[in-house]
Amino acid sequence: xxxxxxxxxxxxxxxxxxxxxxxxxxxxxxxxxxxxxxxxxxxxxxxxxxxxxxxxxxxxxxxxxxxxxxxxxxxxxxxxxxxxxxxxxxxxxxxxxxxxxxxxxxxxxxxxxxxxxxxxxxxxxxxxxxxxxxxxxxxxxxxxxxxxxxxxxxxxxxxxxxxxxxxxxxxxxxxxxxxxxxxxxxxxxxxxxxxxxxxxxxxxxxxxxxxxxxxxxxxxxxxxxxxxxxxxxxxxxxxxxxxxxxxxxxxxxxxxxxxxxxxxxxxxxxxxxxxxxxxxxxxxxxxxxxxxxxxxxxxxxxxxxxxxxxxxxxxxxxxxxxxxxxxxxxxxxxxxxxxxx
Numbered sequence: 001x002x003x004x005x006x007x008x009x010x011x012x013x014x015x016x017x018x019x020x021x022x023x024x025x026x027x028x029x030x031x032x033x034x035x036x037x038x039x040x041x042x043x044x045x046x047x048x049x050x051x052x053x054x055x056x057x058x059x060x061x062x063x064x065x066x067x068x069x070x071x072x073x074x075x076x077x078x079x080x081x082x083x084x085x086x087x088x089x090x091x092x093x094x095x096x097x098x099x100x101x102x103x104x105x106x107x108x109x110x111x112x113x114x115x116x117x118x119x120x121x122x123x124x125x126x127x128x129x130x131x132x133x134x135x136x137x138x139x140x141x142x143x144x145x146x147x148x149x150x151x152x153x154x155x156x157x158x159x160x161x162x163x164x165x166x167x168x169x170x171x172x173x174x175x176x177x178x179x180x181x182x183x184x185x186x187x188x189x190x191x192x193x194x195x196x197x198x199x200x201x202x203x204x205x206x207x208x209x210x211x212x213x214x215x216x217x218x219x220x221x222x223x224x225x226x227x228x229x230x231x232x233x234x235x236x237x238x239x240x241x242x243x244x245x246x247x248x249x250x251x252x253x254x255x256x257x258x259x260x261x262x263x264x265x266x267x268x269x270x271x272x273x274x275x276x277x278x279x280x281x282x283x284x285x286x287x288x289x290x291x292x293x294x295x296x297x298x299x300x301x302x303x304x305x306x307x308x309x310x311x312x313x314x315x316x317x318x319x320x321x322x323x324x325x326x327x328x329x330x331x332x333x334x335x336x337x338x339x340x341x
Contacts, residue, residue: 017318024315032307039298040085041152042104044144045075048093048157048187049123050131051208052261054196055158057189060285067187068123070282071156074185075118077285078154078292084108084306089147090117091140093157095128098140104147123198131162133264134170137184137271141173144180150299153182153277154292159264163214178276183291184268186281192260208259 053068060070079088090102102117137155144153194207265281272279280291291297321328 014322017322021315021318021322024311024318028308028311028315032311033304034307035302036305037300037302038083038085038305039295039300040087041082041293041298042087042148042150043078043082043292043297044089044091044100044104044140044147044151044153044182045078045118046091046093046098046140046153046155047071047075047118047121048131048133048136048155049121049126050094050160050162051123051126051129052131052158052160052162052195053187054123054198055188055193055261056196057191057193067158070285071185071187072118072121074282074285074288075154075156076115078289079107079111079114079118081289081293082107083293085301085304087151088114089151090114090121091143092121092125093133093136093140093155094126095130096132096135096139098136098143098155100143100147104151129162131160132165133157133159133161133267134165134271137275138171138173138175141175141180141275141277144182145175151180152297153180154185154288155182155277156185156187156282157268158186158188158261159267159271160261161264161267162258164258173274175275177274180275181277181297183278183280183288184272185288186263186265186268186279188261188263190263190265192257192262195259195261210256210259213258 047068048071049068053071054066056064056066058065058067058070060073082088084107086107087104088102088107089100089104091098091100093099102114105114107114136157140153140155144151196204197206197208199205263281265279269279271277278291280287282288
């Protein structure tokens with residue numbers, strides 16, 4: 001019935017369209033690529049794996065989820081959104097430093113490896129229990145600069161200090177402000193929560209109590225004192241221990257909430273100001289992906305570009321046009337004849 005309604009001109013036009021479709025699809029199947037300049041992103045994802053990141057103050061699909069797991073999922077979402085030609089390096093933070101565990105890899109060619117590595121990053125990998133966040137951020141900035149001039153830093157942390165920091169002895173940033181771009185990603189809620197203890201299956205088996213954690217900030221490091229104070233320190237206490245040699249210094253300030261953890265935005269905003277990084281709070285899985293693909297974080301370079309969409313899309317349009325009613329082809333034919341005249 002359809003063939004009876006078509007005239008030869010329509011068949012000719014349809015035939016040419018089908019031929020063009022076959023040619024385009026054949027080219028698509030050959031996986032054509034070209035080296036073209038394109039906008040790409042180079043990132044160094046750093047994850048805080050200290051135990052405070054096990055606090056479950058996020059909710060996903062109606063279930064409580066830890067800061068660590070939520071951060072990992074946000075990193076994996078960003079990995080999916082990065083265009084081919086982009087690179088991602090991975091690192092972990094605990095104690096006083098950041099360690100680079102995966103050198104920069106191209107995201108399309110190594111997507112599975114990067115995705116699985118992020119998924120298996122775990123709090124058990126921590127090589128020490130302490131968490132000196134200022135040291136960690138500064139070392140991450142230093143590592144980022146060594147990975148390449150276009151590499152950006154994304155540091156996921158709640159900024160929980162364990163043990164509490166002595167403000168008199170925090171390190172000073174020695175780099176150039178703004179030389180390394182990127183974002184400090186604040187995880188968790190500001191409200192204080194108990195830090196859980198986990199078994200080998202990540203089930204909560206208890207919570208850290210105040211008596212079990214370090215609550216002092218000095219660790220025997222003496223602050224500057226006057227001569228009178230130094231003479232006073234020379235007096236031996238009844239216990240036989242000099243004040244200057246006391247385990248936590250002389251009259252240390254005690255943190256009565258050292259076993260609780262909440263997002264320390266004040267510290268992260270200060271570190272962002274000091275280093276020239278941005279600060280963003282991690283409120284949704286897709287929020288970081290938008291930051292990671294922002295035009296301000298992009299760089300241009302020539303890279304292997306997949307040309308298949310440029311051939312597949314016209315082929316799809318021709319297939320759709322092939323099934324248009326005959327009057328459509330009559331209109332096209334008349335229009336072409338008018339153009340020729």
